[in-house]
Amino acid sequence: MRRLPPLTAIEAFVQVARLGSVKAAAEALALSSPALTRRIQSLERFVGHALFERRHQSIHLNGEGEQLLSEIAPALDQLALAMERALGSQELMRLRLGVPPLFASQRMMQHLPELRAAHPELHIDIDTAAHGLARLDEGLDAVIVVAGEIEPHLYSCRIDAQDRVVAIGARSLTEGPEAIRDPAELSRATIFLHRDLPDTFDYWREAVGMPDLQPAAIDHFDSGQLILDAAAQGLGVAFMLESHLRESHDARLVRLFGLAVESPYSYWFACRRSSMARRPVRIFHDWLFANGEG
Numbered sequence: 636m637r638r639l640p641p642l643t644a645i646e647a648f649v650q651v652a653r654l655g656s657v658k659a660a661a662e663a664l665a666l667s668s669p670a671l672t673r674r675i676q677s678l679e680r681f682v683g684h685a686l687f688e689r690r691h692q693s694i695h696l697n698g699e700g701e702q703l704l705s706e707i708a709p710a711l712d713q714l715a716l717a718m719e720r721a722l723g724s725q726e727l728m729r730l731r732l733g734v735p736p737l738f739a740s741q742r743m744m745q746h747l748p749e750l751r752a753a754h755p756e757l758h759i760d761i762d763t764a765a766h767g768l769a770r771l772d773e774g775l776d777a778v779i780v781v782a783g784e785i786e787p788h789l790y791s792c793r794i795d796a797q798d799r800v801v802a803i804g805a806r807s808l809t810e811g812p813e814a815i816r817d818p819a820e821l822s823r824a825t826i827f828l829h830r831d832l833p834d835t836f837d838y839w840r841e842a843v844g845m846p847d848l849q850p851a852a853i854d855h856f857d858s859g860q861l862i863l864d865a866a867a868q869g870l871g872v873a874f875m876l877e878s879h880l881r882e883s884h885d886a887r888l889v890r891l892f893g894l895a896v897e898s899p900y901s902y903w904f905a906c907r908r909s910s911m912a913r914r915p916v917r918i919f920h921d922w923l924f925a926n927g928e929g
Contacts, residue, residue, distance in 0.1 A: 640681040647674035648686065649711055652696050652704045653917070654790065654908045663912030712921075715914070730915035731760045733767030733778035735831070737859030738902060741882035743779075750922050757918055765831070765857065768905060777906035777916050781831050781876075783899045790911050792924065794902040799877040799895040800839045805869040806889050815872070818845055818892055825871035826850040827862045832900055835874040842896035863888065876900065 650660035651671070661671040679686055686700035696704060734743065739761060750757065764770075767778035771789070785791035808815050815824055818840075826836055833855075840848045854871060856862045859879060866873040867887040877895055880888060904923060910916045 640678050641674075644674045644678040644681070645707060645711060647671050648678050648700075649704065649708050650912060651675060651687070651694065652700065652708075653911050655694070656908050657694060659908040660912075663909055712917075728754075728757045728915040728918075729760060730757065730919050731762065731774055731776045732919065733762045733764070733770060733775045733780070735779065735781060735859065736763045737863075737879065738779055738781075739763065740860065741879070750919070753922070754918055757915055759919070771905075771907055776910055776913065777904065777919065779902060779904055781900050781902050783901075785903050785905050788908075789905050790908045791903050791905040792920075794904055794923070795878060798898045798901055800835045800842075800874060800898045800900075801877045801880060801895045802839065802891040803863070803866050803873040803875055803880050803888055804871075804891045805867055805887055807869050807887075808872070808891065809889060815891065818843060818848060818894070821848060821850045821872060823851050825852045825854055827854050827856060827865055827871050827873040829859055829862055829875060830855055830857045832875065834899065835876075838899055839874055839894075839896055843892075843894055878902075 647660065647664065647666075650663055651657055654660045654663065657668050657671055657675075661668045664671065666674075675687070682699075682703070684699055685697060686703060688695045688697050747759075762770075762775060767775060767780050768782070768785070768789070771778065779794065802818075802821075804815065815821065828836060836850075836853070840846055850872075854865075856865070859875065862873045862875065863879065863883050863885065865871060867885055872891060876898055877890070880890060904920060906916055906920075911920065
């Protein structure tokens, strides 16, 4: 059998690749940055080529590094799990996750049995309160948020491809003498905005060439599901993401005007970079994106 590189070098490589930072990986492994760098360099000498692109104050996997990570990381995770079992360490793992209620109900809860079947030792405390990013230092291990961008000091990964903003209304709004068939007719309608998506209408009306369009009124909600329910009842027109309409599976709702514009907002997974070294966070992260959400 071919000689293998030191396991410590492989562990260092995987940590740097996952955290995107030599400093964060060194902290996770209780090493100095120079010591961790030497382990990476020893692995690169072993394979005979560089695994990272090194830039000013940043480090990123190159093509060879991405290929190696995809093949070696699952095996390393399985080795860690096997060692835990061998040591009799079957204590519950707990993830404290912040997540918007609409994402949880539309896109996560129905898939959690698959995660439980694969990792019965993992338990998740779900927190649906607002301001998840700000509470990463106040008890949350990781969050799913809808945002324009995530501050670079955090680890983040976009869950969706670029989404689109749409006008969502009841099917009944497209019928009868009082139907709303043209964007200009929003001047006699109430529109609904989510507090986490405050600029959706401004962005939409600018993109469709009607920057001065004014609705009859604007009502704000902090619940995506209640916005969809209100729109389904014909109480107004919701400006939300196209994925919100698609995942609602509500036959009462339709996209109005046949218009959709690129959204400044997307769903993101985010956590402290050092948190990616924790098994509960890493297991959920890997499952989330393997599950087809990424």
